[in-house]
Amino acid sequence: MRMAIDFICRSIEGKVVWGEKSGYVYSVSTDSRDIGNECLFIALRGERFDGHDFVLEAFAKGAYAAVVDRDVPGEIPAGKVVIKVADTLKALQMLAKSYRERFKIPVIAVTGSVGKTTTKEIIASLLARRFNTLKTEGNFNNDIGVPLTLFKLEAHHQAAVIELAMRALGEIDRLSYMVKPHAAVITNVEPVHLETLGSMENIARAKCEVLKYIDPDGFALINGDNQLLRKTAANYSCRKYTFGYNNDCDFRIVKVESKNKGINIVADMRGKVYKMFFPLPASKLAYNVVAGVAACHLLGIDMHDAISALAHYEAGDNRLRVINLSWGGKIIDDTYNANPLSMEAALETGKNLREKGRLVAVLGDMYELGSYEIEGHLEVGKKASQNRVDILVTVGKLGKYIAQGALQAGMSPDKVYSFADKEEAFSFLCAHLDNEDTVLFKASRGMKMEVLVERYLDFMENRDK
Incomplete structure (x- = not known):
C-alpha cells in the first residue's frame, strides 16, 4: 500500500490541520497497539475507548499521519500530519472505498x-x-x-x-x-x-x-x-x-x-x-x-x-477444527459462532467423526435470536438427542433450554448436565471424560468457548504424559 496525503484528504473530505500536505502512508490502523512505520492512524470512538486519546502514542510508535474529528490533547510532534474530518468512522469507510477502486x-x-x-x-x-x-x-x-x-x-x-x-x-x-x-x-x-x-x-x-x-x-x-x-x-x-x-x-x-x-x-x-x-x-x-x-x-x-x-479443503480456526487426541479421542472446535442450524450441522459432524468413545456435546448460549431465543435453544437440545449424543453439557443462562429440549426429546437425565459458567463445565469435563471421547464445543462468539477448548486440550495433553 502507498497512499498520498492529498489522496486521503480528497477521499475523506478532510483538512490538514497540522503538518505538510505532502508525503505518503504505507498502512492503515485503528488500533494504537498495532502501528507500522509511516502508518495512517484513524482515531475511532468505541463504547469503552476513544482513539483520540492514543494519537500521540501512535505517533511515538511510528505513525506518520492521523485522522481525527476533534482536537487531540497534547503537543503534536514535528514532522507528523493531522487530518480533521467530520466523522472518523465515516472517513475510514470513505477511504476504503476510494482505495478499493484502484x-x-x-x-x-x-x-x-x-x-x-x-x-x-x-x-x-x-x-x-x-x-x-x-x-x-x-x-x-x-x-x-x-x-x-x-x-x-x-x-x-x-x-x-x-x-x-x-x-x-x-x-x-x-x-x-x-x-x-x-x-x-x-x-x-x-x-x-x-x-x-x-x-x-x-x-x-x-x-x-x-x-x-x-x-x-x-x-x-x-x-x-x-x-x-x-x-x-x-x-x-x-x-x-x-x-x-x-x-x-x-x-x-x-x-x-x-x-x-x-x-x-x-x-x-x-x-x-x-x-x-x-x-x-x-x-x-x-x-x-x-x-x-x-x-x-x-x-x-x-x-x-x-x-x-x-477435496483438500481445511477448516479454519474455531470452525469445525478437528483435533485428534491419543487413544482415538477428538476435540471438535466450532466455537467461532453459533445458531440453531450451525449447531445441528456441528452435532452431525460429531456423530460421524466419533470412532471409539462417547460423543460429548458442550454447547453454550446462542445470541441475537430475538423471539426465537427459547424455541431455538430447545430445538438444539432435541437435535442433540437425535444425533445420539452420549453426554450433553450446557453452559450459560440460555443453555438450560438446550438441556430442557434434550430431556423433552427423551434423553436420559443422567446424561444431561447444565452449568452456569465455563469454570464449572471445565471441572466436570476433567472429572468425567477420557481421551477416547469425541468432544464438540460450540456457542455464540460472545461466550468465548474457545477458552474452554484450550483449557480442556491442555488438560488432556498433560494427562496423557
Whole structure:
C-alpha cells in the first residue's frame, strides 16, 4: 500500500490541520497497539475507548499521519500530519472505498444468516488455485473490519472474497458501497438477528442490500430453496442464479451421503452432473459446498479443478477444527459462532467423526435470536438427542433450554448436565471424560468457548504424559 496525503484528504473530505500536505502512508490502523512505520492512524470512538486519546502514542510508535474529528490533547510532534474530518468512522469507510477502486479485480461478497464464513472460506480456497486471492480474516466483516480488509489489497492480488455481516437494515448497504462487488453469494435467510431486525422479511431485505451494488456484468448466487429470499431478490435487476435442492435451481443438489471423513455430493450444475467430496462429515454443509463451487465456476474456474481443490479443503480456526487426541479421542472446535442450524450441522459432524468413545456435546448460549431465543435453544437440545449424543453439557443462562429440549426429546437425565459458567463445565469435563471421547464445543462468539477448548486440550495433553 502507498497512499498520498492529498489522496486521503480528497477521499475523506478532510483538512490538514497540522503538518505538510505532502508525503505518503504505507498502512492503515485503528488500533494504537498495532502501528507500522509511516502508518495512517484513524482515531475511532468505541463504547469503552476513544482513539483520540492514543494519537500521540501512535505517533511515538511510528505513525506518520492521523485522522481525527476533534482536537487531540497534547503537543503534536514535528514532522507528523493531522487530518480533521467530520466523522472518523465515516472517513475510514470513505477511504476504503476510494482505495478499493484502484483495483480492477473481481471481488466476491458473501453474506447470509448461516454459513457465510464457511462459504467464504470455500470460495477463497478454490479461487486460490488460480488467482492470488485476498479474503476476510476472522470476524473482520463489519463497519470497521471490512475497510481494514480492503486496505490489505496489494498489486499482486487478482481476486478478493469479502464477508459481509450485519445486525440492522442499512449495514450491508454501507459495506457493499465500499466493496463494490463483482458478484455476491447469499447463503440463506434464517431467524438470526431477529432481536434487532424484528422480522424475517427485514432480514431478507437486509441481506439483499448487496444486490444493489453488483457489477452490470456480474452476478448474484442465492439460495433457491428459500422462497422469501427469492422473492426479495427479485426486486433487483442484477443477473441471478440459484443453488439448492429444488428442481428449478440452476445449481441443484441431487444427493448427499455423509461418510466418516466427509460428504459425497452429487450435483447438477446447470445441466451437467458432477460428483464432489468435501472433507467435513456434515450434510448441512452441502449448500455451502455447492454455492462455493458454483461461484468459482461462474468466475471462470474449471469445474474439475474446483472439485479437485475442494477435496483438500481445511477448516479454519474455531470452525469445525478437528483435533485428534491419543487413544482415538477428538476435540471438535466450532466455537467461532453459533445458531440453531450451525449447531445441528456441528452435532452431525460429531456423530460421524466419533470412532471409539462417547460423543460429548458442550454447547453454550446462542445470541441475537430475538423471539426465537427459547424455541431455538430447545430445538438444539432435541437435535442433540437425535444425533445420539452420549453426554450433553450446557453452559450459560440460555443453555438450560438446550438441556430442557434434550430431556423433552427423551434423553436420559443422567446424561444431561447444565452449568452456569465455563469454570464449572471445565471441572466436570476433567472429572468425567477420557481421551477416547469425541468432544464438540460450540456457542455464540460472545461466550468465548474457545477458552474452554484450550483449557480442556491442555488438560488432556498433560494427562496423557
